[in-house]
Each structure stands twice: as C-alpha cells, then as structure tokens.
Amino acid sequence: CVIRSLVGETPLHGAQNLLLHTGRSLGAAPSMGSWISHGLGTENENLPGYVLLNNDWIPNGGWQNFASGFLPATSEATLIRAEGNPVDNIVPADHPAVQQAKLEFLRRSAATDATTAAVESTIATFETAARMQTSVPDVCDVSDETGETRRLYGLDRADNYQRFYALQCLRARRLVEAGVRFVEVTCPLTHANNAPWDQHGGMRKYHAENALITDQPVAALITDLKRRGLLDETLVLWAGEMGRTPHSAGSDGRDHHVSGYTVCLAGGGVAGGMTFGETDERNPSNRSSLLILGRDDSWLLFEIGHHLHRAVVTFSSAPSVVTFFVAVSSRLA
Template sequence: MGRRNKSDCCSVHLSVMNRRGFLKNSSAGFGWLAFAGLLGGQVQAATKKPLPQFVAPVKNVIFCFMDGGPSHVDTFDPKPALKIHEGKAIGKEAVSKRSQSNASRVWLGSPWKFQQRGESGLWVSDLFPHLASIADELCVVRSLVGELPLHGQQNLLLHTGRIIGQAPSMGAWVSYGLGTENNNLPAYVVLNNDWVPNGGLENFGSSFLPATHQATQVRAKGKPVDNIQPADPLSLQKRKLALLAEQDLAFATQASEASPIESAIANYETAFRMQTLVPEVADISHEPLHIQREYGVDSKDEHQHYYATQTLRARRLVEAGVRFVEITCPSFDSNNSPWDQHGLLKQNHEKNAWITEQSIAALILDLKRRGLLDETLVVWAGEMGRTPHTPKVTSTCGRDHHVNGYSLFMAGGGLKGGMTFGETDEFGNSVVEHPLTIHDIHATILHQLGINHEDLIFRHGGRDHRLTDVHGHVIREILS
C-alpha cells in the first residue's frame, strides 16, 4: 500500500469517526473484531427481530434428514389391506397427481411386520427394531401432504418452505430468530455425509438473511471442517484479521448497504474462535466406549460408523450450545437420495435402516439420560413418502414418489410421546384425517422454540418474508 499523506489520513478518520470508527481506533486494530460480538444485538435492533415470546421448552433442534423418502406404509403407518389386495389393480379412483400412479398399477403389501410397541402401543414395523424399543418417546405424524413428487422441490419445501428455493433454510431462520448460545460456535451446523442432496446447497443456505445464518458444514470423513487448524501463529492471525476488518470497514462506509460487510466481519471472528472448539466438539474419541457402541461407532460397516459418528457429534454440539443441527444420510450406492427405492425396496430400505436407526434411537436415549431431551427437539423426516402400489409385484420391486400422504416423527422438545396424529386411508394412499403441510411442522417447531411463526419476519424485495410464508398453524394436539 502506498503511504498516505497527512490530509488523506485526516479525511479517512473523519469519514469513519462514528461508533464503528471509535471502536476500531480505540482498540488497537484487532480489538475491532470485538465489535462483531456486539453485532448480533445491533442487527436485531435494526431488523426488529422477535425474541421468544414465552418461556420456551426447547433450546435446540436436531433434524435427522432421511433424504429420498422413506416409505410410510413400511415404517409407522400399517396397512393390512395392502397385503390382502396385493397384486390387484388400484383402479382410477386411487390415481393421484401427487404420486407416480396410473390405474393399472397394483397394490404392494409391506415385507415387514408391524407390532404395537411400548406401553403406548405405538405401531412400528420390524424394519426399525431400535426405534421400536423407544416407541413411547416418539410422536408420529401420519398425515403430511406435499406439493410435487420430485426430490429437489420437496427437499426445498422441507427445508425452506418453498418448492422453488430462493429462501432461507429452517436452520437459518432459527439462527436468525434466536442466535447462538455459544459465541465460539455457529448457531446452525449441518453434519454432512459427503454429498449434496437434490435441491442443492439452498437446502442449507441463508438466502436473503445475513450470511452469518447459513449452515456450517461438518463432514464425516477426514477433517471435519477445512482450514480449521491455524496455518499461522496467533499473533499473525490477529494482524491479518485486523487488516481485513480495516479494509471491510473502509468499504462499508462507502457501500449503500453495510450489513453484508458486517456479516463478513462476524464470520471472520466466528471462524477465528472456532479453531479451538470445533475440533474439540467433533472429536468423539474421549466419549466412553459403551456410549460409542450404543450409537454404533464401532460398526464394521463404514456407512453406519460414519453416521453414528455424526449423530454422536450432534449431541455434543447441542450440549455446546448450537441451536440447530442437521444430520444427512450417507449414500451406499451412489444415489444422492438414499431412501429412494424404486426397486429393491426390501434390500435397500433395510440397508438404510441398518445405517441410521440404531444411532437415532441411541441419540434420543442419550439425550434423555442427560436431562436434555425435554429441551431438545429431535425431528426425523424425509421429503416425501412412497407409493403403496407398484407397476408389478416382483421380488425386486419398489415404491415410487408419493406426497399425497406420508409420515414423520418427532421426539422430546415438549411433545407427547407414544402417540400418532393424523391418518391416511386403508391403503395409505391419501390423507383422510388432519391433513398437514410442512408449514404446520415448521410453525410447531418454532413455537416450541418460543417463537410465533407469524412474527419471525425479514423484509426483502419489498415485502415481509417468513419461514411459513402465509401458511402454517401450530399442531397443538401433539404438545404436552
């Protein structure tokens, strides 16, 4: 950089001698980064971001994303009529635009038996033996209705509330609404398993919200986060960050909108602080061996091992104060929609169940033992269900895309356990009682976090936006 003359220096000082300039100049360069610690409150005041409106039962959310669409009629929604009528044509009356269907398709019964589990008698299939063992903790919603039987659109709907994307993800909204409990960690973390789902990174993005609210991705294999280990001594890092802050500050004084620059500064500081804590939280080697075995970390199946690792990390992250953690499924056959079984239903649904359900059951039990389940909401959901019919019944047949009625479950977080809500018809083909949309699920999650979904808004493009758009209601029947 060229040397400034005296008059240049004076003009610069005059242009920045506001609160930002005062903080920067009074703190010897690197102290300017402390301003990022004040940034959350400043942005909240500027955007009139709502605070929790009551004492919320939930502090954290763990979202177990079952990408591809687990079959509702093979997991939590038993339909004996399917076995009775297996191989018979479904007929015109069963055809729906919200599923891959035509009148010549035939009903397909479940290859797994259902049993009533626990004291509640909740129906769970033999596909999920570990989840069946904790049935009394599960709140199963059986009446979800989607919009389009396409992975990308339904993934975006599940994550952002819109099939076209271009909106913040649920985790980003939670981060925006509540911030983080731990300034050394981001509020929103995605524990990824080395691939990007249909719909792309918009599923985890912040869109028009400040960039500080997008997901930080932590991978299963290798280094959890790139460049998390410092390449420079601490003193040199501080000097580099001070220079970046100074340059960003100078740019912000000339920009028409300073918030993106402020977000960049806040991200610099978060990344600096993460250097110590992220490796510590991601390292599960010091967890007791019996806990690691309970999650399945000791599995010889690499996919189950890595999923178990990520699930155990999820518990450690919420303990450390991360607001919203999402866990994606690993792909064992290069399918970036792992539960998408158009063929080989029995073989590949069993593989997916083997990889994931032990770890999720262990997570719920572990949270409960530690007294964290009441304040942590665990959500298990795919973007859609699967058709109760198939083109032809064979030993290798499967089920296709279905959004006319499907299931998810939640656990903890102030919800009733051992219950179901909503109902599909005798074939599991369409909803006949309490139809719900993903907006209703979003509204309920936000409510449990202490936020009225109608008040969590952000002004963009000339109108107010919210996660639930103009839809959604709290499902009060499932609240304890």
C-alpha cells in the same frame, strides 16, 4: 410422536427438499436452521449456530436447502464431515497474531465501506471461523466418550455406513451439549440413483439396510439426550422429503408420494407414545387432517398488543426481516 398425515407439493426430490428445509419449493428462502440461528443466536460464540453433519453429499435442491436466503450469511449452515478434516481449513495457515491483524484490517475497511452491513456479516463469519479452529476439533473428537456410549451409538459396528451415521449422531449430541441451536444429520449416500431411501426397485432389501444403518444411532441419540437432561429442551425431527406410494412401481419398488406420509418427533415438550393422522390403505391420499410440509415465511404471524404482525416484509422486491420480531424471539427463548 408419529405424524402420518403430512403432504407436500410436487413429487420431485429437489422441490420437496427445499420445501422441507425452507417452506418454499422454489428455494431462495432461509432454511429452518437459518431462521432459528438468526432469531435465537448461538449459546457458544466459538461454534456456529447451525451445523450440517454430512460428508460432502448435498441432496437434491443443492446448498439452498441449508442457505440463509435473505438473512445474514452468518446464519447459514456450516458443514462438518464424518471423515477426514471436519471443516475445510480448520488448521490455521497463519499465526494467530497474523489472523487478528487481518481481521482488524477488515474492520477498518468496513468503517469506510458503503455496504457496511454485508462486510460486517463477512467479518463476523471470519471471526467465528477463527474461533472454530480450536473448538470444532474438540467437539468432533469423540475419543473421550466412554466405551458404553460408543457402543450405544454403534461405533463398534463392522459396517462403514453404520459407523458413519453413529459418529454423526454422537457428534450431534456433543454439538447440542456445546450450545449449537440447530443440527442436521443426513444419511450416508449408500446406493445408486437418489439414494439412500429412493427405492424404485429393491425396496425390501435396501430399506432394510437403511433402517439398520439409522435405527440404532437415532435411538441412541434420543436415549443419550434424555439421560443427560437435554431432551426436554431439544426437539428431534426424523424425516425425509416425501414418502413412497402404497402401490408398486411396476417392480419391487415404490414411486414418490407427497399426498400422505410420515415423520417422527421426540423431545422438545412433544407428547411421546402417540400417533396423529392416517392415510388410506389403498387410496394414495390422506384420510385425516392434513399437515403441510414446510411453511412459507410470509405466513409467519405473531400477536403483539392484540394485533397480528408478519415476521417478514414481502411486498418489496427484496424481502426483509422485521427486526423487532427477532428481539421478541430472543426474549421468549
């Protein structure tokens, strides 16, 4: 499904990245992955519920794109790299018995601490980290995949960027298969400026290169999810934070554009083979229904007993999550 009528707020990378991930261009709100991880939990206690497949390149907007905001720290993203050690400190420095003794000490300390909730959240994070020491290397090791699957994603390609993205897309499938709720794959950092897709010049050349890097692995991910029976329950979103203007930027490139641009959806019950919305071929704006990029969490409404309820209490200085909303979400999942 291709949606061609998205709009944003401001043509700045940082603000638009935050809007895409959190629904707020100023940040400090939970990211999409954090909401889903917090509301639905993880199907595998040995893995985090929210994983970012990256290689240490954090896009404009910073870590707030993937942070938990006012939700517990346990719902924040965990970064897994394509090269080197997938996760920092994944090889345990202590014997398992020593690690367990340290965790037990933290639990006893939490029982006497006034900020127990924050301490318990930290302990839960450490416990997940301890379990990840065996589970993450296993799920990141693709050596047990068939040759056909590896070629499907493009792991046999000569180009380093293509192999990088192919590996991360294959790992995304393995993580979904292992029960991780939300996985984000970011494009490799290829060229200068705010690459990979920010072509204010050389657009034909660099867009063609970027398309070559991403096209095969994304198609393979969708194909692989479908043939394994996972696509119907997995929503694939292929998107950037903004589009490019329909007119030249005074060179062979295009400027930032937030008045009408495109994202693609697959799986998750979305009807395939259709397009929604359109932009004017000359005027840099929409000519159809607008879809606002992101969603401010204060707009999250749901109905119980013919009454509308908000998911977040926003009238206090520190927003808090309505707990029974999380319970309802869990039952509906």
